[in-house]
Amino acid sequence: MTRAELPASADAHPPTRPLRAVRPVGAWLVRRLWRVQVHHAERLPATGGVILAANHLGVVDGPLLAVVAPRAVHALTKAEMFAGPLAGLLRRTGQIPLDRFHPDPGAVRSSLRVLRDGGVLGIFPEGRRGDGELHRFHHGAAYLALVTGAPVVPVTLVGTRPPGGGLGALPPRGAQIDVVVGEPWRTTQQPWPRTREHVAATSVLLKGHMLSELARALADTRRSLPGPLPAGQSQDDPDTGLVEPSREL
Template identity: 55%
Template sequence: MTSHRDLPRSDDVRHPARWLLYGGAWFGRFVVRRYYDVHVHHPERFPSSGPVVVAGNHVGFADGPFMAFLLPRPVHAWTKLEMYKGPLAWFLDRVGQIRLDRFHTDPLAIRTALRVLRDGHCVGVFPEGTRGSGELDTFHRGAAYLGMVTGAPVLPVTFLGTRLPGERSGSIPPRRARIDIVIGNPLPLQTVEWPRGKQHVTAASLRLHDQMRAGLAAALAETGRTLPGPLPAGDIEPDPADDVMKERGA
């Protein structure tokens, strides 16, 4: 694992709040499991210690809190800046999520995520960049970049049931809905020292995309579930432009 003084440095940024995320994770799990029929598949695949980059597909609003609280270890997830409004902003800060400006280079969000990983904890990323069908048709470089910088394994996670077909991106599943969270196999990425070229990050991102697509197919086959399909017309979220799938002509 790299140190805080390696580039980009992370010794001069604060670790996100953790007392409520770590100490309150049990309560979050209790509340969610009282409301939903939650099934976490293959928890043994989640490394029991050390840094982990959790990379999930993204179909609905509930994916973020479920990633933070329902996995075997608490997760500090990159959370889009647009979420930080009113009381929700206060809550997200208190549970240690990391503000991210998706449309501009955000050095503070990057270095804060590196701080978490170099301290031996978990960071969550949704590589699709926005909520959608969850089919990984768009894919961004952040998760692979964090793995390459720190040497942390990237762990694919598939969320199923967090949005019903035809529902809007901000909807949540009805009470007692079944939620399947399928943990995939970790992808080790070789640490690349500074300076790291875009071609290195792109190659690693394409490897991760392949692994996540394979994990998604396996999760659908194992659970018998289907994805909810596209968002309703008029509910399409803007997507950051730097989509690695353009390297494949997709």
């Protein structure tokens, strides 16, 4: 595949050194609050570009993944977070702002740079917090896998939001949080042109794999997800990708 057939990537890799520096401190703080167990860390390839795709339950999912994942993660993070109190920390640790409501070529280029440099890109295909059962599934992870050939490693988060808890709910102190790394999924790198139909079909296959890994993670940990958010607390999110309207609040 020639360079011309590949989308352009960003000129510079997101900063990594500050992220590596804060991870041990962050992991220590997290484990002071909750009992966190990472299962099957060996399933994450030790080297090379990887897409880490997780379900999305609660407000702590992103920070938790950043500090306890086996490798440093550059996560696609909603752009609104970069206008708040965590903006400086997010930028210094190389997290990637994403405009969820408009095409965002800058986020795509930064993501491609991470993967082509052999880094780990974090993504929440559901796009927003919810029941974590993948009823919504955006196409970004499938697209990036098609473009780069990088494996997608599912992650199932359990216990990051209490049952019935709202958007900002935290697990009670001392609660058990399980982070289950699933089996990697791969698709063949696809040269240009990549049609919308091809991306959508690939997304269906990826979603099927992630649902299978989610079911296995829940069975292995003997746990369940917290259920939907309270009525009226769903976050705005574009109806793109795979959506099951009958399961939406």
